[in-house]
Amino acid sequence: MLKGKSILLGITGSVAAYKAIDLIKGLKNEGASVSVIMTGASKHFVTTMSIEIAASPGPVVWDMFETRMAHIDRPRNADLFIIAPATANTIGKYACGIADNLLNAALLAFTGPVIIAPAMNWRMWQNPMVQKNMQQLASTGVITVGPETGPLACGEEGQGRMAGIETIIEAARKVFTPQDLAGEQVLVTAGPTREYIDPVRYISNRSSGKMGYALAKAARRRGAAVTLITGPSAVNVPDGVETVRVETASEMQQAVMQRIGDSSLFIMCAAVADFAPEATLPEKAEKSAIPSLKLRLNPDILLETSRLAKRPFTVGFSAETGHNIARAKKKMSDKKADMFIFNDVTKEGAGFDSETNEVTMIDGHGETALPCMPKEEVAAAILDRITSLKRGG
Numbered sequence: 001m002l003k004g005k006s007i008l009l010g011i012t013g014s015v016a017a018y019k020a021i022d023l024i025k026g027l028k029n030e031g032a033s034v035s036v037i038m039t040g041a042s043k044h045f046v047t048t049m050s051i052e053i054a055a056s057p058g059p060v061v062w063d064m065f066e067t068r069m070a071h072i073d074r075p076r077n078a079d080l081f082i083i084a085p086a087t088a089n090t091i092g093k094y095a096c097g098i099a100d101n102l103l104n105a106a107l108l109a110f111t112g113p114v115i116i117a118p119a120m121n122w123r124m125w126q127n128p129m130v131q132k133n134m135q136q137l138a139s140t141g142v143i144t145v146g147p148e149t150g151p152l153a154c155g156e157e158g159q160g161r162m163a164g165i166e167t168i169i170e171a172a173r174k175v176f177t178p179q180d181l182a183g184e185q186v187l188v189t190a191g192p193t194r195e196y197i198d199p200v201r202y203i204s205n206r207s208s209g210k211m212g213y214a215l216a217k218a219a220r221r222r223g224a225a226v227t228l229i230t231g232p233s234a235v236n237v238p239d240g241v242e243t244v245r246v247e248t249a250s251e252m253q254q255a256v257m258q259r260i261g262d263s264s265l266f267i268m269c270a271a272v273a274d275f276a277p278e279a280t281l282p283e284k285a286e287k288s289a290i291p292s293l294k295l296r297l298n299p300d301i302l303l304e305t306s307r308l309a310k311r312p313f314t315v316g317f318s319a320e321t322g323h324n325i326a327r328a329k330k331k332m333s334d335k336k337a338d339m340f341i342f343n344d345v346t347k348e349g350a351g352f353d354s355e356t357n358e359v360t361m362i363d364g365h366g367e368t369a370l371p372c373m374p375k376e377e378v379a380a381a382i383l384d385r386i387t388s389l390k391r392g393g
């Protein structure tokens, strides 16, 4: 998304200024080039040399009268302007159209998308003047990320921490992503479920949640409102995604049935445990009781949703061992899904807990085999196919 993009980064006088080094590295890792304008105050917090080394090639500029025309040339050549961290001072000046330093002058000369990541003490952030300035900027289309709540440099706790580097980079990716899912309400399930034998033991499977989380993140990036219903997973929840945490298959079933009516796209990616103990014992069972454990079939959530009078565009997943694509096709027809993703989890680089996946997309028009790719790219390809099918192609 950011490959080949030219990003202009403004760094202002906040304690969080040192984090700009990681932001520059992260943006460059994505294939973007980064040029930097600092404010005079920011040089108290991070050296120009450190920033210059991180952002090289290209000098870092801060003095309007020493680097004449930089306030016009740098914004003219940029695809995106990010201010991170953004102080109350720079935000206020930007909102009022003041151009008394190189950074604020460059902001006024820039005509493209702007992302700001405020960072300040929570009292400064809550100040009505700062909030009014933020509203003013939002009304002109400036994108804000954060600030987050947590411990602050001053020793206090509250809302004021600069958004995380990944959050800022994700906002930048979104700027360059077509918003073709804007207006869609996407419901995604992810991860395994746990079926308790007793308070300490459960039946589950190897699903990590990575594929479902990647789908939720990719749909959000394309402008959808996304709800993620997830079984236990250690993956970070994507920004801007409403998350519902469940443990058991029946909790997931309830959560899905409550929300599916409001959804326009349903992606059932969770690996719901097929079986559960007939009853969960209230206390830790004796080992000897385990071999005679009685199991029952769990609800088939996808099948249940197929019986609804009105169902959104529905995508199922079929994790198989071996090239058992016929089984995936049968599931798709039994469950009346619009699309199914066949996933041979025994393949190298595919399936559970892997960073990559290799899947075949099945729909009414046939099969499309995708190569082994990072799960985020697999998610993007699946959403491409869904949008094309929803448009009738």
Ligand SMILES: Cc1cc2nc3c(=O)[nH]c(=O)nc-3n(C[C@H](O)[C@H](O)[C@H](O)COP(=O)(O)O)c2cc1C
Pocket: 011, 012, 013, 014, 015, 016, 039, 040, 041, 042, 086, 087, 088, 089, 090, 091, 101, 119, 120, 121, 124
């Ligand atoms: C130790 C210290 C930390 C500061 N941290 C912040 C901060 O996190 N956010 C903020 O808005 N201002 C902070 N300030 C105040 C700004 O540095 C000050 O308003 C400055 O004029 C900002 O200039 P600039 O917006 O041109 O960078 C801090 C000041 C000091 C001395």
